[in-house]
Amino acid sequence: MEIKLEKLDEYRWLIPKTGPMRVPGLIYSNDALMKEVKEDQSLAQVANVATLPGIVGHSLAMPDIHWGYGFPIGGVAAFDLDEGIVSPGGVGYDINCGCRLMTTLLRADEIRPMTKDLISALFKNIPTGVGSTGPLHLSNKDEAGVAVQGAAWAVKKGFGSTEDLDKTEDHGAMDGADPSLLSERAMKRGKDQLGTLGSGNHFIEIQAVEKIYDGQKARAYNLFEGQVVIFIHTGSRGFGHQICDDFLKEMSRDALKESFDLPDRQLACARLKSDQGRRYLAAMACAANYAWANRQILMHWTHETLLKALSINPKELGMSLLYDVCHNIAKKELHTIGGKQVMLCIHRKGATRSLPPGHPLLSEVYRDVGQPVLIPGSMGTRSYVLAGAEGAMAQSFGSTCHGAGRVLSRTKANKMAKGRAIHRELEDIGIFVQSRGKRTLKEEMPEAYKDISQVVEVVHQAGLAQKVARLRPLGVIKG
């Protein structure tokens, strides 16, 4: 399908409203990134999302946009609560896939000789890999507790502290979660996957703060050059997948009855005001909360592992949560449309919330400085800490990018990596990697992703978020 594009300025492209589109599409990008975007089908997906009932403003895409299923990855769409829909495919299978960043008092030059040992210790202690299960086995009651209380459940069980909740999006628990709506299969899959990393692009990375762009915000975030920080990227595991799958099947059947004229079946959806729409949001909240508990537990085990491996005390390590964000979610939020405050349902499918200073949803810790936005790179490339900016509220329903975004398919990456020892190539540039799956390193090699510095530059220049710090990987564990 040929998609017409109009370049609005250096960082924005418009897909004019044509055919069944209810609103135009708007893509944040630059000339170099746009060349790659045109090569896959993600622009058609932006146009497809624009056809959904009750969509408000534009069907948006962030500069890390790439071809997903249904919604593009990097897609943001807002829906009117009366006329609009909620789409499980617009959230994704890995509900509340997200990131968490912890600061430490360690300096990179102090731990460099020990990086390999630290990575080995983390790899030993953190359950990783396909279908990985951990030492936790939840009773039905505990699983329901996780689904409703999220990160707070983990804190109550001794994983971390209540202060962590102030530094977690939505305080680590989404309201309205109702575990009684979950299928037997979802409950079964959630029982033994809490406190596991999973596979694919999920990771725990030891990083060094390489460059500070904004000293004032960096101080507020407790970041300094040369500092060791820890980045966790994972989500709701099989629990979230099953919930998405259950509701997609249900909505796919009912979308035909509702006579939604869907350009792609993966866009199956339900009206927000319908019983089905409400049930999905209540079930999705269970998975979102599971993911927050998961990252809270993984943070705790990372803390324990580092203390033991380095033989230091908690004060010396000084590990503290900087922030936790989700990037696969649908949320009801207040936004200003035509001068009026309107409650909308924002879908972020591979996009991060970006709240500016003073926003009422921010906890006091970051109210003056703005929400930390965590952008993971792929192993071998840089990650970024950004700060939420006013431009995001004006342009993108308080959203920005979520990562580098794939540019090579896994098949192509595998072919390109044939005969290469990716772990050795990374070791040559000072990055130690341990992974469970044989193909993971090849599929996730740095060349498989867009240039993250360009992705971040686009959102910075477009005013969707502000650069605060750049992080360089020292070691990675992957599934």
Place this chain on the structure above:
Amino acid sequence: MGSDKPDFSLLDHTADMGILVRGTNLKNLFEEAAKSMMHVMLKGAQGGKTQTIKLSVTGNDLPDLMVRWLGEILYLFEGEKTVATDISVDAISPSYLDATVQTIPFDPSLHEILSEIKAVTYHQIEVAKKGERWEARIIFDL
């Protein structure tokens, strides 16, 4: 996960992975699709106690039936930690199928996971007769 490669080719997708499967008839197409998915996911030897299970799947139409059918085979792995080794469709209509599946317990020492398929998506799903043969296009979430 039989030793013969089922009749399929891989489709390139930036984030995920797809397959284009061919079958001599509808029954054969659904069998080949399930075997292809297992072929993409896992390789390894037979081992452990074989179990025979009966599956009945309903769908709105053929594409929906395909997603739900492959979803059931995938759940045997994701949810039950078993590997489908022999897959036979006993009866099929555009909205219903009955199948007999042999499974063995998943054993990481015997089975190598090649690609973790996390879900069978509806994205660009197609099941259609092309000339004398049947074809299906399926995209997986990885």
